[in-house]
Amino acid sequence: MIKAIILDLDGTVGYTMPQLQTAMNETLRSFGYPEHTVEELYQWVNLHAREWIEGCLPDGCTEDQILAAQKKYNEVYGKYYLDTEYYPGVEALLHKWIGEGYPVCMMSNKTHNHVVGLAKKLSRLPAIPDDPADMTEFGRVGIFTLAWGVSDRFPPKPNPASSLAIAEILGLEPSEIAFIGDSEVDVNTARNAGMVGISVTWGYRPRAFHEAMGVKNLADTPGELDALIHSPDIR
Secondary structure: OOOEEEEOOEOOOEEOHHHHHHHHHHHHHHHOOOOOOHHHHOOOOOOOHHHHHHHHOOOOOOHHHHHHHHHHHHHHHOOOHHHOEEOOOHHHHHHHHHHOOOOEEEEEEEEHHHHHHHHHHHOOOOOOOOOHHHHHOOOOEOOEOOEEEEOOOOOOOOOOHHHHHHHHHHOOOHHHEEEEEOOHHHHHHHHHHOOEEEEEOOOOOOHHHHHHOOOOOEEOOHHHHHHHHHOOOOO
């Protein structure tokens, strides 16, 4: 039986691609690098912050060029990321789960301050873009019991360390927690942590991709996702 829920952000809770593409292409233009289509960005979008930058840059960039682009991107993304909105039906579903007593957590490979900012925005709370204090917030954020991104505290997904830390904080066995996402990163995080993996197909990977990975718990709609969470037979 599922007793708590961990959600990926990009492609699962929120449709983040318009802001990601705008910020990335503005960053690339500033260095004279080629820009990317949405289809090209899909291949890197669920990687952790450093890999996202490296993937979008031209081959052969030096370490200094990568770091400069990462710094610039974080500055530019800060102008746009709070425009992100929920996928249709997801906000109502989260509030349903919270009303039923489920701890609902969010975990992303975004930089931690951006995760906290988006958790506030999606909770309909005031959010300050790139607030330095956000990097020190690791507790409740609005409606989310926990909202964690990439920081020095834990390695990024699919390493299970952060997921297992959440299980410990909640006082639950990993097998009692659903880990919900839209990519191979999330599938592997759930498997590595021994949690119940659920893939949603409204995000950045199609149903066929998840089926090829052997995912058994698939949801095409928020209603189907809710049914899986309440299924006594889910494993």
